[in-house]
Structures are given as structure tokens and as C-alpha cells.
Amino acid sequence: xxxxxxxxxxxxxxxxxxxxxxxxxxxxxxxxxxxxxxxxSLKEYAIRRLTGRVRYVDHDALQDVSxxxxxxxxxxxxxxxxxxxxxxxxxxxxxxSPTGGRVRVRGRVAPILDIVGAFHPELTGxxxxxxxxxxxxxGHRDIAARFDRIVQFAEPDxxxxxxVRTYSSGMVARLGFAVASDVDPEILVIDETLGxxxxxxxxxxxxxxxxxxxHGTTLLLVSHDMHSIVRLxxxxxxxxxxxxxxxxxxxxxxxxxxxxxxx
Amino acid sequence: xxxxxxxxxxxxxxxxxxxxxxxxxxxRYRDLVRHLVARNIKVRYKRSVLGVAWSILSPLLTMVVLSxxxxxxFRTAAPDYPVYLLPGLLMWNFFxxxxxxxxxxxxxxxxxxxxxYTPRTVFGVATVVTGLVHLALAxxxxxxxxxxxxxxxxxxxVVVPFAATCAAMFALGIGLVVSSLAxxxxxVVDLYQVVLTAWMYVTPVIYPRDIVxxxxxxxxxxxxxxxxxxxxxxxxYAHRFxxxxxxxxxxxxxFVTLVAGWWLFTRTADDLPYKV
Numbered sequence: 001x002x003x004x005x006x007x008x009x010x011x012x013x014x015x016x017x018x019x020x021x022x023x024x025x026x027x028x029x030x031x032x033x034x035x036x037x038x039x040x041s042l043k044e045y046a047i048r049r050l051t052g053r054v055r056y057v058d059h060d061a062l063q064d065v066s067x068x069x070x071x072x073x074x075x076x077x078x079x080x081x082x083x084x085x086x087x088x089x090x091x092x093x094x095x096x097s098p099t100g101g102r103v104r105v106r107g108r109v110a111p112i113l114d115i116v117g118a119f120h121p122e123l124t125g126x127x128x129x130x131x132x133x134x135x136x137x138x139g140h141r142d143i144a145a146r147f148d149r150i151v152q153f154a155e156p157d158x159x160x161x162x163x164v165r166t167y168s169s170g171m172v173a174r175l176g177f178a179v180a181s182d183v184d185p186e187i188l189v190i191d192e193t194l195g196x197x198x199x200x201x202x203x204x205x206x207x208x209x210x211x212x213x214x215h216g217t218t219l220l221l222v223s224h225d226m227h228s229i230v231r232l233x234x235x236x237x238x239x240x241x242x243x244x245x246x247x248x249x250x251x252x253x254x255x256x257x258x259x260x261x262x263x
Numbered sequence: 264x265x266x267x268x269x270x271x272x273x274x275x276x277x278x279x280x281x282x283x284x285x286x287x288x289x290x291r292y293r294d295l296v297r298h299l300v301a302r303n304i305k306v307r308y309k310r311s312v313l314g315v316a317w318s319i320l321s322p323l324l325t326m327v328v329l330s331x332x333x334x335x336x337f338r339t340a341a342p343d344y345p346v347y348l349l350p351g352l353l354m355w356n357f358f359x360x361x362x363x364x365x366x367x368x369x370x371x372x373x374x375x376x377x378x379x380y381t382p383r384t385v386f387g388v389a390t391v392v393t394g395l396v397h398l399a400l401a402x403x404x405x406x407x408x409x410x411x412x413x414x415x416x417x418x419x420x421v422v423v424p425f426a427a428t429c430a431a432m433f434a435l436g437i438g439l440v441v442s443s444l445a446x447x448x449x450x451v452v453d454l455y456q457v458v459l460t461a462w463m464y465v466t467p468v469i470y471p472r473d474i475v476x477x478x479x480x481x482x483x484x485x486x487x488x489x490x491x492x493x494x495x496x497x498x499x500y501a502h503r504f505x506x507x508x509x510x511x512x513x514x515x516x517x518f519v520t521l522v523a524g525w526w527l528f529t530r531t532a533d534d535l536p537y538k539v
Contacts, residue, residue, distance in 0.1 A: 024271075042448035094273055094380040097533050103275040111379055118379065122306045131302055134295035135381060163309075 021106070022187055022218040023069040023092055028101035030062040030087050030242075061087040063242040064101070071106075071186075074219040076229035076236035076250050078257050084242045085222045089189050092220060107186025107218065110136060112177060119172055121165035125154075128164050132179045146182050153204070154178040173201045181208055188212060192223040226254040281529035288382035295381060299389035304396060318400040322353055326408075329469060341471040343412050343500075350496040351468040353401050354426075358434050358488065359459050361394040365438035366445045366452050383532040384525070387442065391435045398427060405499070419498035422505060426495035429517040433491055436520030439528035446531065466492060487516045 033056045062084045069075045077085045090096040091103050093111045118135055119128050129150055133143035143150075151160055154175040164172060181188075188209075209232060213219065223229050229236055229250050236253035238246040246253050278284060289296075308317070326349045334344045341347040365387050372386060409416070445451040466488040467475075475483070483489045490513040497505040505513075 041450040042444075042454065043450060045448060090377060091275075093378075095377055097275050097278075101275075103273070104271040105273040106271045108272075109380075118375065120302060120306065122309050123302060127298075127302070127305065131295075131298045134292070134298045135379060137292065137381075138294075140294040140297065 020071045021068050021104075022071045022073070023067070023075075023106075023220065024102075024104040025065060025067045025088075025091065026102045028062055028065050028091065028098045028103060029060060030084070030091070030096065031099040032059045032061060033057075034059050060242050062091075062098075062239075065239070065242075065244045066101075067237055067244070067247070069218055069220060071218055072216040073235065074213060074221065074233040074250075076233035076253070077220065077222045077239060078224070078226070078229060078236060078253065079239040079245070083239045085239055086191060088239065089191055089220065089222060092187070093189050105187065108137070108183065109187045109189055110180050110183050110185030112180045112188055112190045119164050119176060122163055124163055125151075125160040125167070125175060128175070129179055132176065133183070136180060136183050138183055150175075150178045150182050153182070153208075170201050174204065177201070177205060177208070181212070185217060187218045187220065190219070190221045190223075192221060192225065192228065226258060229254050281532065282526055285382055285384055285525070285529045285532070289384055289388065292382050292385055295385050296389050296392065299385065300392045300396065303389065303393040318397050319404045322349065322356065322401050323404045326352060333469060337471055337474070340474045343414070346408060346412050346414060347471065347496070347500050348469065349405055349408055350499045351466075351492050353398060353405065354430060354492045354495045355463060355466065355468045355488070357394050357398050357430060358437075358491065359463070361391055361431075361434040362438040362441055363452070363455065363459070365390045365435075366441040366455060369442040370445045370449060370452060384439070384528065387435060387438055387528075390438070391431050394434065395427065395431055409499070414499075415502050417498070417502045419502060419504045422498045422510070423495060425510070426491070426498075426505075426513065429494065429513045430491045432517035432521040433487065436517070436522070436524035439524030440520075443524075443527045443531050462486075462488065468492060487520070490516060 065084075065088070067075070067088075077088060079085050087096065089111070091098060092105055093109055094105070097103075118132055120131065123131065126147075129147065130140065130143050133146075134140065154171070154177075164175075167175070190209075209219075213232065219232065221229065221233060233250040235248065236250040237244060238253050238257050246256055279287070326345055329348055329352070330345045333348075337344050337347075368386050368390060369383075376383065441451065441455050445455075463469075465482050465486050467483060472480075472483055472489075490509055494505050494510055494513040497503065497509075504510075
């Protein structure tokens with residue numbers, strides 16, 4: 001409760017890259033150029049260009065953010081909606097390159113939960129397992145070797161050779177998580193704010209996360225649930241309007257965040 | 264400075280040039296291409312009663328319609344008109360469909376690329392390979408047509424796979440250019456359909472090249488699709504090897520287009536998640 005916001009000069013996260021760091025984010029800025037009146041068509045753009053009316057505003061989703069996550073560490077990311085938490089995950093997952101600063105990642109990154117949306121309803125569970133495994137960068141043979149284990153975890157109530165559109169949303173979530181968490185990731189990137197799955201899924205999800213933590217997998221977890229942050233993470237950062245507001249132990253940051261919500 | 268800096272798998276500040284990086288990544292994700300092709304084919308046929316037979320039937324039906332309309336017109340310029348028409352039609356459809364689907368998929372997949380990393384060219388390459396599979400299936404009715412018309416089967420048919428490869432390279436190149444533009448302006452996809460219609464009329468697909476007056480022949484010489492279509496059709500329809508300069512032009516155009524498209528697409532690929 002009495003942990004003051006760390007000064008920007010010496011954040012406790014350890015700005016200096018350490019030899020065992022899995023994720024090093026240094027002074028990263030992500031700047032979106034947003035057209036003031038979105039000109040989505042070529043025709044409109046050409047007209048505006050000719051009349052000199054293409055104007056942009058720069059929106060910084062992240063501004064000079066630095067974080068280092070050591071190997072095997074669990075880092076929680078908290079902050080209000082639109083603060084830049086998901087943008088941070090996208091940087092680590094390589095889908096976004098920073099407009100300023102530097103991002104370095106060591107090890108295979110598995111973006112858990114995001115994968116669920118990549119299922120094709122017309123394909124069978126089996127076909128989707130292979131498609132999604134390859135989407136995560138696995139080879140066909142790697143997936144074949146893991147196939148039984150994935151199915152066992154997912155426990156599809158329906159037949160594995162039935163189209164996924166016949167599955168319940170909970171089953172789809174379990175199957176997606178089963179594939180994504182079976183790629184032997186060195187870094188798990190989890191956006192829990194997406195909140196998918198039924199209760200049975202949540203239980204398996206938590207159990208598997210604990211399993212990963214025991215085996216020393218690095219974890220980057222975005223969540224609105226301070227209980228999961230404190231339970232799973234040793235450290236946490238608080239991002240507010242694109243800036244690093246606080247960094248420290250998960251308990252301290254969660255407490256300060258909650259205190260700020262209910263002054 | 265930092266002895267460990269080299270050991271990172273990903274460093275946003277030190278990335279190989281996009282052109283070669285994408286080739287390396289594509290090879291690493293080759294199994295994904297394979298499963299995307301399987302998905303494209305399965306999904307297309309899963310809910311249709313005739314299944315794969317559509318691949319064979321639909322070009323045949325188009326050919327029948329066009330033959331009824333145009334056979335009398337081109338009786339002397341293109342005898343055995345259906346045998347003239349079908350190869351060109353298959354080649355044109357391959358090109359038109361592959362490039363349109365590619366642009367639509369890459370624009371529609373923007374949300375996907377904000378969430379999961381894959382090499383951005385996998386969908387384009389998978390679309391072209393899917394098109395090649397359909398083209399290969401369509402060889403069955405084409406062979407049937409040759410039998411019906413008692414066309415001779417000559418050694419020149421070995422050119423057909425070469426021509427199909429060039430067509431695939433050309434389609435991938437054009438598809439990547441259109442996709443690159445479509446990422447910035449969504450109406451490019453619609454505009455491209457208009458371009459395709461106009462493009463087909465200056466390509467000798469439905470009518471024989473000879474019926475067009477001499478002063479317009481330069482249009483065909485300047486049109487890359489003329490070489491793509493003729494390299495494919497000449498061995499099938501005229502039972503002879505296309506002239507070396509046609510084959511050379513076909514390959515050179517396809518190669519240069521592919522390199523240009525690849526360069527443009529990979530150069531702008533990092534902007535993709537920034538487009539809202």
C-alpha cells in the first residue's frame with residue numbers, strides 16, 4: 001500500500017539488459033499515424049491529396065517504455081483499457097515493430113488465447129490442430145508427435161474428426177489452448193483480458209500455467225484480475241496512457257493500481 | 264558491447280533485409296503453406312455435393328457456353344474452337360482468381376496479423392499453390408477434349424508445366440503488388456476487378472490473335488498475359504513448341520514481376536499492423 005511510484009530514472013525492472021534476459025524492451029515507442037478523416041479509399045485519398053487535405057494526428061500507443069523480463073520470470077502487465085498493454089504484447093510476439101526504441105526476444109514465443117480465433121469452423125478438430133500448430137511455427141512432424149497429448153488435454157466431447165463448428169465455445173477454447181501451450185514455448189504471452197472459455201477451461205488453464213511456471217517458462221501476462229497477477233507473477237508493470245507508470249513487485253503494483261481505482 | 268546481444272532470436276534493431284528475411288521465414292514455415300493449401304481445397308468443396316468435380320465441370324461449362332456463342336464466328340481463324348478456347352480460359356482464370364483471392368485474403372487477414380506472427384507471404388504462396396492444384400485437376404477435362412477432337416499428343420506438351428510455373432510466378436508477383444496497394448486503400452480490390460475485365464479483352468483468350476488488325480498487334484506484344492497464355496496454349500492447340508523468344512519473354516516477365524512484387528510487398532509488410 002505504501003509503495004510510492006518508482007522514479008523514471010531508476011525503475012526497479014532493471015533497465016540494463018541482463019545476460020539471462022528473455023525479453024528486453026528499451027525506450028520503445030509505438031506511434032500510429034491516424035488520418036484525421038479516415039480516407040479508406042484510393043479515390044478519396046487522391047482527391048484529398050490533390051487538394052492538400054491529408055492530415056494526420058500521431059497517436060503514441062506506447063511512449064518510451066523500458067522493461068526487462070529475465071528468463072523464467074513472470075511479469076504482469078496491468079492498466080486501464082487502451083493503455084497500451086496489448087500493444088506491448090504484440091511487440092513481444094513480433095507482429096508489430098516499434099517506431100522507436102528496441103525490442104529483443106530470446107526463445108520461442110507462444111501467444112496463448114490469440115490462437116483460438118484462428119480456427120476454421122468447416123475443418124475438423126484434427127485438421128485445425130495441424131493448421132494451428134503450423135501457424136505457430138511447428139513442423140508437420142512435430143505436431144504429429146504431440147497430437148495425442150493435445151487431444152487428451154482438449155478432451156473434445158465431440159468427435160475429433162467432426163467440423164469445429166459443431167463444437168461448443170468452451171471446447172474450441174480448450175483445443176486452442178491445448179495446441180498453443182504444447183509448442184514448448186520458452187515465453188508465454190497471455191492476454192487474459194480476452195477472457196474466453198467455460199469454467200472447466202479456466203481450471204485447466206490455471207493448472208497448466210502453474211505447470212509452466214514450475215518448468216521455468218517466462219511469462220508475460222496481461223490481466224485485469226489482480227488475483228491472477230499476484231498469484232502467478234513475481235513482478236508487474238503498470239501502464240497508463242502509453243507510459244510506464246510503475247514497476248515493482250506484483251503485490252506492490254497491484255495494490256497501488258487498486259488504490260488508484262478506489263481513492 | 265553486450266556479449267549476449269547476438270544470442271537473441273529477435274532484435275527489432277538488427278533485422279536482416281526484408282527481401283531475404285521473408286524467403287528464409289517462408290522456408291521455415293513451409294508446412295504451414297501445405298496446411299493452408301489443404302484448408303483452401305477442403306473448405307471449398309466440403310459443403311458442395313459434387314465436391315472436387317466442380318473444378319472440372321465449371322471450366323467445361325464456361326467453355327460450352329462460349330463455344331456455342333463464338334464457334335461460328337471464329338470458324339476459319341480458329342478451327343476446333345473449343346480446343347483453342349479451353350487452355351486460354353484455364354490460364355486466364357488461374358491468373359484472375361489467384362490474384363483477386365490473394366488481395367482479398369491479405370486485406371481480410373489484417374486482424375490476424377495483429378495477433379500472430381507468420382511470414383506475410385505464406386497466404387499469397389498458399390493461394391498460388393491452391394490455384395495450381397485446381398489447374399492440375401482441370402487438365403483432366405482438357406485431356407478429354409483433346410481425345411474427343413483427336414488432337415495429336417506431341418513432345419511439345421513438355422512445355423505445359425514450364426508455362427504453368429511461369430504463370431504461377433507472374434500471378435504471385437502481380438498478386439503481391441495488388442495486395443501491397445490494397446493494404447493502404449481497400450477499394451483497390453474492387454478497382455482491380457475492373458482492371459482484370461479490361462485486361463482480359465486485350466489478351467487473346469476468347470478470340471484468336473490473328474483476327475485483330477495489324478495496327479493493334481502492339482497491344483498484345485506489350486501485354487505480359489499474351490506470353491503467359493500463348494506459352495501454355497500453343498503446345499496444346501497448335502501441337503508445336505512456342506517460339507524461343509515467346510518462352511524467354513514469358514520467363515523473364517514472370518521472374519522480374521515476382522522479384523518486384525516480392526520487394527514491394529516485403530518492404531511494406533511491417534506497416535501492416537499499423538493500418539487500422
